[in-house]
Amino acid sequence: MNSAPPAAAPAADVRCFVGAAIAPFLDDLARLRIAVFRDWPYLYDGDADYEAQYLRTYLRSPRSIAVLAFDGGRVVGASTGLPLADEDEAFLAPFADGAIDPKQVFYCGESVLLPRYRGRGLGHRFFDEREAHARRLGGYAWTAFCAVDRDPDDPRRPGSHRGNEAFWNKRGYRPRPDLRARLPWREVGRGEVEHSLTFWLRPLERA
Template identity: 50%
Template sequence: MLEVTRLTGEALDAALPELARLRIDVFRAFPYLYEGDLAYESKYLRSYRQNQNAILVAVRDDDRIVGAATGMPLADHADASELTGPMPPVEKIFYCAESVLLPEYRGHGLGHAFFDAREAEARRQGFDYTLFCGVVRSEDHPDRPEGYRPLDAFWRNRGYAKADGVTATFCWTDLGNRDETPHLLQAWIRQLD
């Protein structure tokens, strides 16, 4: 039986190694193709423990974490400095940093549960917008799996739109590479009602 819960305090601390491994496993797939680094992931996830306005929602299948989503005020997130382009003031934006879910658990409404939880938290804290970034890969990328469908339609159905001209560039090591390279991400935004 799947259970969606918010992780805080000691429960979050205990889950950090498993969450770090989950992020690496999910982000290895296209379009991210992320080689992964456990030390980096653990440090990154600790920022959610240290910020009282952050949210980390996990999905458990019995005792195993199979998915997670994170969010915090954009002004508090390290990614804020990487975003360029015209957008509302960062103080009005809640950042939905990532959603990761093992493939066998997709298609059962958990993606909606992740967004519902983060958007509810953004409203509770008085934010006007939610924003996230999705990696941009070319249509003819050699590692693009046959039949790959981007999540654009899902995001649009949630009320998100591409934030015209708002992008970020992050560096990470792609699978099979030795060095980090820059990757373009497109921001998507939604005005909360």
């Protein structure tokens, strides 16, 4: 007898939270980051203390946003953003030459989604909500995010891996090799490693 195909994941309910309203969901954000970023290309060996320190940035900024996807009462996906000027120095340093004013950039942080809920348009929804939030705030000429740089010949790269570059290009984002951040985190099996991350930017049109 053939086994029945796995049940499709139900549609997720997407809600947005701003500034201090993100606080009740910090543990959910940490859980998802640790689970999703353990895979290629981040290979992040999650640490609760690091997460608590990193995510505190979103509480310090009243203009931050968390876009959360719920299945019932469970958070199954999350996407974050805040003004680049409110980010840590590691993200501001690439803009030190003044070619682009960081005060005009809204930074889109991570998007993390459990595998069962992928391929349902939530990636676009995450970007739509963050870009709309930046427009409502006003004063931003760009939206941006960082992607970790990896050697395409890295033996740890899964053969089945499909990058997000086509998706990002479709959204209007373009890589800026002249804008690279340096950020350390603990890699699976390697301990703490400093990583290079390239910024991708998109002009933010008015509503």
